[in-house]
Amino acid sequence: MKCDMKRFLILFLSLVLISGSALAATQQPEPEAWVCLKCGQVSDGNACIVCGETRGVWTCFACGTRNLSGACMNCGLEKSASIKQEADDARMPAAFSAVHYLAAAGDPVYLARLGRYYEKGIGVAQDADKAADCFRKAGSAGYAPAWVYLGRLYDAGVAVSQDYSLALECYEKAAELGSAEGYWYLGSFYEEGTGVQQNYAMALDYYHKAADQGDADAWMSIAYFHLHGKGVDADPAQALEYYEKAASLGSALACDYVGYLYMTGSLVPQDTAKGIEWYRKAAELGNARSMYALGYAYQCGQGVEINMEEALRWYEKAAMAGHANAYIVWNAFSK
Numbered sequence: 308m309k310c311d312m313k314r315f316l317i318l319f320l321s322l323v324l325i326s327g328s329a330l331a332a333t334q335q336p337e338p339e340a341w342v343c344l345k346c347g348q349v350s351d352g353n354a355c356i357v358c359g360e361t362r363g364v365w366t367c368f369a370c371g372t373r374n375l376s377g378a379c380m381n382c383g384l385e386k387s388a389s390i391k392q393e394a395d396d397a398r399m400p401a402a403f404s405a406v407h408y409l410a411a412a413g414d415p416v417y418l419a420r421l422g423r424y425y426e427k428g429i430g431v432a433q434d435a436d437k438a439a440d441c442f443r444k445a446g447s448a449g450y451a452p453a454w455v456y457l458g459r460l461y462d463a464g465v466a467v468s469q470d471y472s473l474a475l476e477c478y479e480k481a482a483e484l485g486s487a488e489g490y491w492y493l494g495s496f497y498e499e500g501t502g503v504q505q506n507y508a509m510a511l512d513y514y515h516k517a518a519d520q521g522d523a524d525a526w527m528s529i530a531y532f533h534l535h536g537k538g539v540d541a542d543p544a545q546a547l548e549y550y551e552k553a554a555s556l557g558s559a560l561a562c563d564y565v566g567y568l569y570m571t572g573s574l575v576p577q578d579t580a581k582g583i584e585w586y587r588k589a590a591e592l593g594n595a596r597s598m599y600a601l602g603y604a605y606q607c608g609q610g611v612e613i614n615m616e617e618a619l620r621w622y623e624k625a626a627m628a629g630h631a632n633a634y635i636v637w638n639a640f641s642k
């Protein structure tokens with residue numbers, strides 16, 4: 308009897324202990340904030356405070372199955388891979404929660420992208436302060452484009468109050484990290500005298516730093532300086548060389564401009580065949596003005612045989628790319 312009593316007591320005590328510790332485990336507070344993968348909300352309980360989704364649940368990007376463990380129970384796709392695929396998906400609003408999740412884990416690339424979402428109100432309410440915060444964090448982690456984004460935010464002064472000296476600081480930080488875009492913006496500030504004393508020599512110097520990294524826009528700016536003698540002696544031949552450099556680096560604007568120069572014979576002896584060639588390159592890169600110019604060339608037989616069908620095809624393309632005149636011309640001829 309005594310023995311039974313003792314056994315009962317041990318059993319009773321161990322039951323109390325087990326249930327006690329189980330209770331403690333379920334009641335343990337979850338102080339750690341987490342990002343809901345369904346709606347992007349930050350919560351700290353076991354369910355999302357906005358949509359009610361269970362903490363840690365993710366939807367497989369490949370097959371749509373809801374999962375809780377590290378790999379999809381239906382197709383085997385890993386959770387981390389699924390979230391990355393979703394975050395990198397082009398349909399941006401859908402990806403807000405995945406981007407927010409990766410940003411919260413400290414990835415500066417996704418932090419910067421989250422900042423862009425807040426800046427533009429993509430998949431989330433527009434919030435310039437949150438955007439600036441994301442950019443600053445991503446930039447401090449060494450991601451140069453984030454400093455450019457933040458600089459542009461202060462530069463534009465639409466969502467936050469305009470502050471050129473803060474913008475300049477951001478571009479300097481981007482440039483320190485070797486960003487060609489950062490150098491280009493510094494060049495444009497010195498060219499325009501935005502927040503600094505106008506200084507063409509310094510502008511040109513910054514443009515060259517960006518151009519050395521293969522920045523086509525920088526070559527365009529340098530070409531313009533040489534064409535109009537800003538900070539250097541005017542030298543149209545040199546300017547043309549720089550425009551061609553920008554064009555060869557894939558700048559649609561430069562291809563269009565070089566095409567125009569050959570077509571009209573400004574700066575260079577007229578060469579309509581070369582002009583057509585450059586217009587085609589620009590059109591391939593999506594330049595609407597070049598598409599329109601090709602339509603005109605086929606209509607009038609400039610550098611090509613007259614071909615009205617081909618002309619209409621180019622006018623239509625240009626109209627679809629947003630060229631207003633091309634739409635009017637296409638409309639008139641295709642009636």
Ligand SMILES: [Zn+2]
Pocket residue numbers: 343344345346347348355356357358359360
């Ligand atoms: Zn949610």
Ligand SMILES: [Zn+2]
Pocket residue numbers: 367368369370371372379380381382383384
């Ligand atoms: Zn799956």
